[in-house]
Amino acid sequence: MITLDPSLPMPLVRQLYDALLAQIASSAMKPGDKLPSVRALAKDCEVSTMTVTNAYQRLVAEGHVQARRASGYYVAEVERAATRRKPFLGRTSxxxxxxxxxxxxxxxxxxxxxCGWVPPEMLHIGGVQRALAALSRKSAAGLANYGTPYGYLPLRQQIQTLLAQKGIETAPHQIVLTHGASQALSLVARCLLQPRDVVLVDEPGSTNLFAMLRSMDLKLVGVERTVNGPDLTALQALAQRHGAKAFFTTTNLHNPTGGQCTPAVAYQMLRLAEQLDFRIVDNDAMAGLEPPGATSLASLDRLQRVIHVGSFSKTVSPSLRVGFVACNEEFAEKMILQKMVNSLTTSELTERLLHGVLVEGRYRxxxxxxxxxxxxxxxxxxxxxxxxxxxxxxxxxxxxxxxxxxxxxxxxxxxxxxxxxxxxxxxxxxxxxxxxxxxxxxxxxxxxxxxxxxxxxxxxxxxxxxxxxx
Missing domain, CATH: 3.90.1150.10 (Aspartate Aminotransferase, domain 1)
Structure with missing residues (x-):
């Protein structure tokens, strides 16, 4: 019997994890033993099923427990040594x-x-499993090839359909598949900028984006974020002062503020981009999660000065590592050259797998x-x-x-x-x-x-x- 104490400062997930790990370490539960069902343990411990699920997933992640589909959780046959890290208590720079x-x-x-990711239990893992099973039954043709520089055509056509639903009209040859949104942003930056160029970014913004741009020897200048989107006065002044060629931003469900651009701010951003001759790179990482009627820069601009970056990591699974860039034809050709130099092609296997997820019928x-x-x-x-x-x-x-x-x-x-x-x-x-x-x-x-x-x-x-x- 496991007893949890809600009055303790330690989270219930941690208490349950420690209790189960202690039972495994003491051989109270032996390799091969089945753990109680999520519902049964939640009832016994008077906690939510989510608490039990999270504790089980942590044990699975560290190799102490195995999850068997349609069967439950079992103590791992070969227990790995606990790998928990001690808190870093040194200097605080x-x-x-x-x-x-x-x-x-x-x-x-x-x-x-x-953290920066959606909980695994919220993702479309069932869809990935079904698509993987279906893909394994298909002909092996195409699975031993590099694929094309643009990426798997049926997936690009499916992305074209998804973009059209947001009012973004494009063609398959204006869509370039990438190894996640990270590679997409890197390739876009390489096509637009040279070392020591100034690039405008949201302030606050994505730490990973900042690190990537700095690794290319670019000078970052932040444009303060307001509740309505980027500060337009600051954007105009900074773009003029530095002769910036690009502004990397997120229109909808911005990271880290969660905010969105109003239509008025979006229109003014596009006007400034035209007047001051810079590109807007819109990282639409949360595509599909924005509220109805959300503003789309790429729809308003028709992909003239806007470069639209997308990914399925926040909605399907980050392990697939499939992203894309939608842009005008001229920029797509530049992207292809950079992509070939950077990584030849992307994985057609994962692109086929994602295509299977999207066309299965349950994604929407x-x-x-x-x-x-x-x-x-x-x-x-x-x-x-x-x-x-x-x-x-x-x-x-x-x-x-x-x-x-x-x-x-x-x-x-x-x-x-x-x-x-x-x-x-x-x-x-x-x-x-x-x-x-x-x-x-x-x-x-x-x-x-x-x-x-x-x-x-x-x-x-x-x-x-x-x-x-x-």
Missing amino acids: VDSLWLLKHVYEDDRTLLNAG AHLARLAERLRTAQNTVCERLETAGMQLFTRPAGGPFLWARFERDDVDMRALAQRAISESFLLAPGDLFRTDLRPTPWLRFNVGYADDPKLYRFLAQEARRLRQKG
């Missing part, structure tokens, strides 16, 4: 925060409240369910963060990301992050999302992971401590 972020990405014993229903789950989670987490004493940048209309802050500006976020780790939480401090690494009281939350009573209690305690500080 910016570099160490980067280290913290990456060291703990795969540590299933921490509640990663600010999955998208609708996922979007609704994230909208519901947004509402819940927003309300509870406000109750804990935090202020919201905006109430996002969907997606996983949420930007919230403490009332005071002089919060030592590095010390806060260290205290959070000691409480088994991993937070995402706002300075990691700034080009200048300027201290900021903001935090990024992922609503798929952040809805935890102990996290809210921790944040409320921090908010009270800051108010008492005066």
Whole structure:
């Protein structure tokens, strides 16, 4: 019998994980033994099925337990040594925060409240499994080839259909498949920019994008993000001052703020791009999760100055690593050359697999369910963060990301992050999302992971401590 104590500061998932791991280590549960069903254990421990599922998935991820389809969970036949890492308690420089972020990405014993991915249980894994089974029954023709530089044609045609539903008219030869959105953004940057060029980016924005652009010896200049989109006055001034050739942004469900561009801001962005002769690279990573009627820069611009980047990592599975670029014909030809130099072609096998997922007939229903789950989670987490004493940048209309802050500006976020780790939480401090690494009281939350009573209690305690500080 496993007993969990909700009054303890340790999250229930961690308590359950530790209890199960102790039973396995002590041989109370032996290799091959079947674990209780998710529902049965949730009932016995008086917790949610999600808590049990997360604990089981952590045990599976570390090799202690095996998941057997349509059968359940079993103690692994060959138990691997526990690989949990100890919290990093050394100096708290910016570099160490980067280290913290990456060291703990795969540590299933921490509640990663600010991570950048959608929970696996929300993704379309069933669709991937069915498409994989169907693909294995087909002819092997094409599976031993490099494929074409543009990518698997039937998948590009399917993406063409998806884009048309958003008002983006394009042709298959204007779509280039890539190894995820990361490669798409890298190839676009190489086509547009030269070393030491200035590139404009959202401020705050994607840490991974910042690192990629810096690796190309580019100078990053941030355009502050408002609740309505990029600050147009700043965008105009910075583009003029630096002669910028490109602005990398996210129109819908922005990372990390969760915000969206209003139609008025979108129109003015396009006018500035034309007047000042720069390209807009719109990273539509959350495609399909945005609310109805959301603004599409590529639709308004007809892919003249807008380069549209997409991916299926947030909706199907990040393990497929399939992204794409939709652009005008001239730029697509430049992309092909860069792609061939960079990696020859992309994997036709994974492109065929994704095509099978999209045409199976269940993808649209999955998208609708996922979007609704994230909208519901947004509402819940927003309300509870406000109750804990935090202020919201905006109430996002969907997606996983949420930007919230403490009332005071002089919060030592590095010390806060260290205290959070000691409480088994991993937070995402706002300075990691700034080009200048300027201290900021903001935090990024992922609503798929952040809805935890102990996290809210921790944040409320921090908010009270800051108010008492005066």
